[in-house]
Amino acid sequence: MFVQTWIKYLPVLKIVLKRSVTGDQTLTMNASDFQRAAGGRKIKFSFSITLPNGRLQTMNNPPPIARELVEVLQQDDMTRQLIRQHDFEFTLSNSLQLVIKNVSPPVAETADSDTAETTAK
Numbered sequence: 001m002f003v004q005t006w007i008k009y010l011p012v013l014k015i016v017l018k019r020s021v022t023g024d025q026t027l028t029m030n031a032s033d034f035q036r037a038a039g040g041r042k043i044k045f046s047f048s049i050t051l052p053n054g055r056l057q058t059m060n061n062p063p064p065i066a067r068e069l070v071e072v073l074q075q076d077d078m079t080r081q082l083i084r085q086h087d088f089e090f091t092l093s094n095s096l097q098l099v100i101k102n103v104s105p106p107v108a109e110t111a112d113s114d115t116a117e118t119t120a121k
Helices: 003-020 033-036 064-075 077-085 111-120
Strands: 026-027 046-053 090-091 099-101
Touching: 003 026, 003 033, 003 064, 003 077, 003 099, 046 064, 064 077, 064 090
Parallel strands: none
Antiparallel strands: 026 099, 046 090, 090 099
């Protein structure tokens, strides 16, 4: 139902995903695109999902709009690589603002790199 709409936004989503690696990003989308895709049915557009390692992770069954976003992201080569390398949280509000947050755990320096620095000096 929403696949074509997400495909329309895919070029912009790629840019926003790249930027979200360094900080939270917000994308405001056109309500008429989603209302048209819903076919006149009253649908709750808001959702919040997390994609650890590129896989959908939620407590309950996500709405079709969220599942189809993940489907489109997984089908594109570039976005598939990004969502596998980082953990992202996608939140869509009823005002159709998509917030993308990189929730990947911070990379801790390992003891091996500290040891390598000490022996190099």
